[in-house]
Amino acid sequence: MPEAKEFVTPNRPTWCPGCGNYAMFTALRKAYERLDLDFEHLAGVWGIGCHGNGADFTRCQGFHALHGRALPAATGLALSNPELTVVVEMGDGDGYGIGMGHFAHSCRRNIDLTVVAHNNQIYGLTTGQASPTTEHLMKTVSTPTGVLEEPVNTVGLAIAEGATFVARGFSGDIEHLTDLVVQAVQHKGFALVDVFQPCVTWNKLNTTQWFRDRVYKLEEAGYDPSDKVKAFELTLTTYHEMTCTPEDCRIPIGVLYREEGRPTYQDGLPQLTAPLWKQAKGPRDISALIERA
């Protein structure tokens, strides 16, 4: 099976120097190696945003979808061929803004695929507008007097809507993130890894150092991710005010919630035993249906 360094194309990444996407790109490829995936059965689906350029850089079965619509495209792909491992990469504006409806429904659907969200709390590709996860009152080019909305509680939303694996990663810790992606892909059901991934160009607040001063690892804190209510409660405390000190706002990373054994969407489809293209090798005999019509 390919090594991490082989999951690349001839295209060189073009993200800004220091962008969190580089670390995520590395973590994902290391995870693919650890998961023993091959190029033919790893299906990567990207939304639109800086993260989406990864479609050009990752060697796999790539689908570069529309802005906000990576999840339904990935759902169609996953349902069309149960032999594929489907990993969705989406951005915060992409997946939690324009695509929020699909995100919530994908959670409750417990569709068996993995979502890795590049959450840099800003719109990078369109040059610095507020995203749905930008902090309250932060000034951006589209909110010069400060964002008037509260940021989306992404992991809390996922838990509330029925996702069965919800984790938070930090691009400043590649090994930890790799481990989360491996667990997420191995999980049977809808798995989210929401990754804080600082934008060095447009988000001068939530920098790598800002996170480094605040994150702590759940698994080192003796946290039990099987309790849904506690997990949800934890997501309510991960909000932070712009002015909060490292001592005041501690940001947990790791697996927040994991529920094993709940049937996936695919489990409810007994007819889905093989890739659906095999249904169209020739005309289907529907004479019984015509006979009854």
Add this chain to the structure above:
Amino acid sequence: MLPDPRGADRPDIQIKIGGQAGFGIKAAGQSLARCFVNGGLHTFDLTEYPSLIRGGHNVYQVRVSPTPIHSHVEPVDILVALNQESLDLHLGEVVEGGALVYDPKSVTIDGVDTSHVCAVAVPFDEIVATAGGVPIMRNVAALGAVLGLSRYPLSFLTDSLKQQFAKKAPEIAEQNVAVASAGYEYGANAKCSFPFRLDPLPDPPHRILVDGNEAIGMGALAAGLGMYCAYPMTPASSLLSFMAAHDREFGVVVKHTEDEIAAMNMVVGAAFGGARAMCATAGGGFALMVEAFGLAGVSESAVVVGLFTRPGPATGMPTYTEQSDLRFALHAAQGEFPRVVLAPGDTTQAFELTWQAFNLADRLQTPVIILGDTYLQDNRRSTEPFDLGAVTVDRGKLIAEGDTASRLEALGDDDLYLRYKVTDDGVSWRALPGVKGACQVVNSYEHDEYGYGAQGESAAVRLAQNEKRGRKLDLARSLVPPPVLFGAPPDKAALSVLCFGTVKQPLMQAVEWLARDGVRVAAMQVVTLWPFPTEDVATFLGTSKRTIVVEGNMTGQLEGLIRQECLLGVDEHVHRYDGRQFSPEDLYRGLKEVADRA
């Protein structure tokens, strides 16, 4: 009242059942049609709901004939009024010598001029009570009375009732049979004369009774459909129900999505995986699908989309019909890419064009629209069983398994697989995920031959890919179904009519009547709206004496298209855009008048 163009010795009759929503009017009408079809007769149903005047009033019409028929007609021969509103609204449609079936307990004819009809009072409630049944069985008593009036054997109704309830509840079957028999007696023993008779054929052929949604569903299933995604929207909703009812039987994945945006994106994702994938909706839902429709275009995804028109804009008139989405179908999505737009005129064409649409989508690797409307989707018509033997599956340039290395023409100079390799006909080999060597990016961005977006912005790559996609339209021209001609040859006809979609049905009826009256009319149904059959249409126009376009919209969308593509005008046009289909009488009178003037 104008003379009935069907003539005095017409063999067909039309029955209209009207009542309050929730009375099971549609089910009753469908049962009636089934009785006639089982006896070898031809039927055409027309359902209208809700009321013209206030919500909650439904009507169902069944036209029945021993000879082939093509559409509904205006006059009613038997009106079954299950509520007062049905009588007040529809008595005027009943022909001289027709019949009215009603229960004097719920419908009064006091003060109403019923002198032109045979009014048959049937105590529905009493019949049901005597049989120990439930109120919904009133419909069964009414159906019995209709069969009694027309002297059609009751056994067709009682057999189907027995079949329907035998397993579940034999006692309910018995009650229904008793109710039907009692109703039949009232109809057969009516004290006034009702001249129309319906007789079953001694050896009835097998005919099917389906609406457009069922026909399209069957066409998709026969074509090897793998995934169907939709969000409910009238008049496409029953196609979702049809698919969902048959998913496990035929191994199809059917997804009721959170919205139409998800439906179209899922279908594109499923097509990437290799499934034959389809979604369908009305104009409003298609408006939400448009961005992803463009995604299908640029990503060269083989998808089939049902766009079933109801009167718009916005929510419009949900349960009525129109042909106002033609231009929408032709132009939807940003940018330019090839598409195919097919408009079936009846259920048989709906079946055939649907399985063909999947072959076109696969051959061209581009989206294909099936443009329908409420008149097609909602109304059942009896037909010969669909020709399953004619169905073919052609997946075009598809590498479904194995190794891309074994398909040299799919590779570039570097021996790597090129998803978007520039070819003469514009179609590249499509390797499915799972095929060895098939590393690719199926891309919403402009892209190079590998699919990489980074190089897509180069002017040369943009030109090459844009033109490659564009060339597929030339290939499409050689693959799409041609227009359908009926009536007289255009050079022998006083008048030549052009239409698309379901106008075909009342038009066929009108053309038959006109031919009987010695007025020769040529007719062309443009089946493939895009790529437009310019030569066929231009030839038809060029050999015609006088030309007229008949279409169900206000602005003349087909006429404009003809002008745009053929650089030719037509002499006359007729539009209807009040939410109703043209009646064959409308067209008969209108065309006759134009022919007389010519």
